[in-house]
Amino acid sequence: MAVFVVHEHHASHLHFDLRLEMGGVLKSWAVPKGPSMNPAEKRLAIAVEDHALEYGSFEGVIPEGRYGAGAVAIWDRGGFELKGGGTDEGMLEFILSGKKLKGAFVLARMSGKHKEWLLIKKKDGYEEPGFKLKTILTPAEAKKLSAMK
Numbered sequence: 001m002a003v004f005v006v007h008e009h010h011a012s013h014l015h016f017d018l019r020l021e022m023g024g025v026l027k028s029w030a031v032p033k034g035p036s037m038n039p040a041e042k043r044l045a046i047a048v049e050d051h052a053l054e055y056g057s058f059e060g061v062i063p064e065g066r067y068g069a070g071a072v073a074i075w076d077r078g079g080f081e082l083k084g085g086g087t088d089e090g091m092l093e094f095i096l097s098g099k100k101l102k103g104a105f106v107l108a109r110m111s112g113k114h115k116e117w118l119l120i121k122k123k124d125g126y127e128e129p130g131f132k133l134k135t136i137l138t139p140a141e142a143k144k145l146s147a148m149k
Helices: 053-055 140-149
Strands: 001-012 012-021 026-029 043-051 060-062 070-086 092-096 102-109 114-121
Touching: 001 026, 001 053, 001 092, 001 140, 012 043, 012 053, 012 070, 026 053, 026 092, 026 114, 070 140
Parallel strands: none
Antiparallel strands: 001 012, 001 070, 012 026, 026 043, 043 114, 060 070, 070 092, 092 102, 102 114
């Protein structure tokens, strides 16, 4: 089974990075508000550059002066199964088997856009209408980690 990881990324602004193992790399999207288990919450997901598979286990601090500088923690990870579509088609349907994210999701490219996608949880019995995103690191903890490097 392919892997997925969601990084909690305390860069200039807190965001989450969704990464899906596809074609020998981690296809990646920055999700400003983070993923949701609530099907009513469509989350903007901005396509970013692919990452090496090894980056899936990265936790630590990206040094000041480098792209994405700041603290990075693994928010969730697990296996994933592609059910349909592809990035070239502008639609991905997949099943996540993580600790926090479970079940069916869709990534759909927004009409007329190149990098802007929507991440949507499908109704499948795993949905959580009252889902509240909780970070692993507080802003103070992220700042302290970043200052240590």
